[in-house]
Amino acid sequence: MTLQVLVAGAGPVGLTMAAELARFGVTVRIIEKAAQRTDKSKALVLWPRTLELLDQSGPVDAFTSAGQPVKAAVIHSGNSVVARIDLTIIDSPFPYGLMLPQSDTERILEERLSGHGVAVEREIELLRFSDDDKDVTTVLRHSDGREETVRSDWLIGCDGAHSTIRHGLGLEFEGDTVQGDFVLADVHLAGMVTPQTELSIFWHREGVLVLFPIAPGRYRVVADLGVASAPQPGTPTLDEIQSILDQRGPGNIVASDPIWLAGFRINERKVHDYRLGKVFLVGDAAHIHSPAGGQGMNTGMQDAFNLGWKLALVCRGECPPHTLLDSYNIERTAVGAHVLSNAGRLTAIGTMRNPAAQALRNALGHFLFGLAPIRRAAAENLTEVSIGYSHSPLNGPAASGLGGPKPGERIPPLADGKRATDGSMPRFVLYSDTPDDLDRLFDIFGDLLEPVARPALAPGGIWLARPDGYVAAVARSGDPGPLVDYLAGLKPHAT
Template sequence: MKNSVLIAGAGPVGLTMALELARYGVPVRVIDKIPEATHSSRAVAVWPRTLELLDRSGAAADIIAIGNKVTVANILSGGRPVASLSLDDVPSPYPFALMVPQYETEAVLRRHLAGHGVKPDLGVELLGFEEDGDGLSARLREADGTERSEPYGFLVACDGAHSMVRHRLGLDFQGDSLGLDWTQGDFHLSGYPFPASQMAIFWHEHGPLLFFPMAPDRARIITSLGPSTATPPVPLDQDAFQEMIDARGPGGITLTGTEWVSAFRINERQVENYRSGRVFLAGDAAHIHSPAGGQGMNTGMQDAINLAWKLALVIRGIACAPALLESYDLERRPVGAQVIAASGRMTRIGTLADHTLQHVRDLVAHTLMGLSPVQRAVTGLMAEVSIGYPHSPINGPSHGDAKAGARVRPIMGEVPFGWGDTPLFTARGGAGATELAARFPRLVATSPRPSSEEPLLSLVRPDGYLAAQVQDANWQELVPYLQQIGAER
């Protein structure tokens, strides 16, 4: 169907994309050539901004119920404390990093997706696609081996770092490898020197050792293996991992069981454009980077949430502005670049090989991380609550201290922005908000709570970012802005 969306990839990004579209009433099909859902954990951290956005579909509460809340990140070097970063003051209803295996996050998303009548089609492979003016034709190989073509309005590639869609489009995946091999695994353990609410990074002269606690007796552990060679890296078994922990850790930690291990090389790459006609790329198909900070899955899921409400408005005929779909690349590509730079910087800092530079690093980090403004900046970046779109082409007029494109902090207990079956903008203010919603009933809803700054009228996007802000009495200043996006009553 020309009003439907095909999503290639049934991982957390593809499932988030499907859930957002489905709850907005857009027909969607999710496919993945893998015949069954994976049970390896891969990504484990779900950060506050992602939880805020998942709250709109109800998925956040279910993920929180099965995860481990981490509120402190400790950094040590040579057994000495360097810094302790607290997430308690992150301005979010969810001031913690939630540690949960990726397969459990996916299971929650699948359950919520099933509530909208959608089930991912596993074992189905996308062979090719062609645009035909008002849509595209996708060639699929079904699970039974039959091949056929199906029409769709749009294709969203959530098919990972080796994206077939990206290759078919001929988009350049610009970047390079960091030149180090790494291994990671999920282990049961005893003797972890911190509570399960605290993660730990041990800087060591031969490479860092990272612990992401998933339970009091279980953790994701990541460590470097040394410079890359012509041979692909091989994951360490439990005994070899134990030796690495004994050498680089604080001592006293004993591995008691293994759930999963893998080895990898870090690539820092980003596609040159997140959109090509009716095809969009999200997640690892668009950007890959170091796992330091655990931002990868979160960045991809937020890609999906950014795109979904825009596609829904266009497909449902509520909006028609070309700038709306064009804004996806212009908003999310700078975010991807920022994450690549920040995670790469963290990795390079943690893998310094020169002893003198290591000493300087420890001293500078200890000094800077002890400053409250630096702590707020670092934790805001980790939690992803500092992400915004100040240069977005769909920003409207902005009066007052808040600027268009900035995240609007959600309040626990209030109806989340973008909640419901239509991606509505939220008007927060006085009488002007009511007038604006009456003028644009298909685009705007009023907030159940008046703005705390009564003279101002804030227009908040369905994904919780400020679209525009004017004096409440001057609400008509927003009429041209909304006319450019969608139709009046």
């Protein structure tokens, strides 16, 4: 049987990508050059939008039971609290950030993937590929030096920041390396007075200090050191981490038993196109940025969820490629650009050194975060529930004068949101209270729709939602014609 998709790279993004495709019945191989999964905590937080998408595609309990929830992000300056961003106010079944080391996230994703009958093929490196518009020919090198040539309908580059596939496509990784060194420590802290359910940011005149709880007594410490002098960032010692904690933290905290100490610099880069012909870039292969806001891995995993259902419908012959697959680039490059600029802004604000600018920042911070709408916007932005696709080519018509969400907007899942199907096929979802409309739509498009509709999202309307939970189109009750046209436009005969 022809291989439909080859995924290169088994980091969190490649694992998500392969698991999504496998659960939709696509034939997929996933190869990885490293012998083992990472043992580093790297990306520490799964945000609510990622948890919602993970929940749609399988049981999420393996993640939620392994991690610990963070319910607020608190910015301190000296002895005062500049801002308390309460994450529990967002409209989501997961109103918190789930702190989970990336090593655990990858382990659980790999278990999910193997539950779909696919194993990661390790110690296999992608060397080169060519795309002749019909299929992709890829050359792999096994650990014994043997080379294997693989043909697949599609190739997906989840091969990280130094992506071989991005280089092979000749795409420029546009952006810069930010001036300045940062240090990171995964360490045990005694004497913490802030609750374990809070992420603490300290704005200090010497720079920023951030403490992320990982597990009881265990924290990620991140701090900036100012302008870099050495060609490469150095690895900090435990004593250096301790003196930063003493200087910038709340006092009387003692660091011990380091698990991981590292220095790093921030790159802010992104490719213009996430797709070229039959090859896609997903995750760090397509965009990298400051870890401020913890959006990197989440953005990459959400790229994979976005592409997964679209490519599955195409691979299964349910929909023609153009509209669906072109929308991946349009939707996700817009999100990537937004995340890049937000993370850059957060970093610049936290690391400013000029005392006058710091004083202004602190005063403005107090004022702005004193306003409830600003706090809500910050919480929705951080937790990624505000992500939407308002300019997507997949957005259909919206009947005027109705309340409820518009095309491109996320529909918050229900807390007890049960899937009506086994999830083995991407299906659109109807939200309506009018049985006649539903009967008509189910009669014509039963194969594309979840067989059970959900209640209307506002009086008088019918909502059609995409498999990833964003509104596709809205019609007026009694007039489902626009939804019929929308769904007909997705079918193969439409092109």
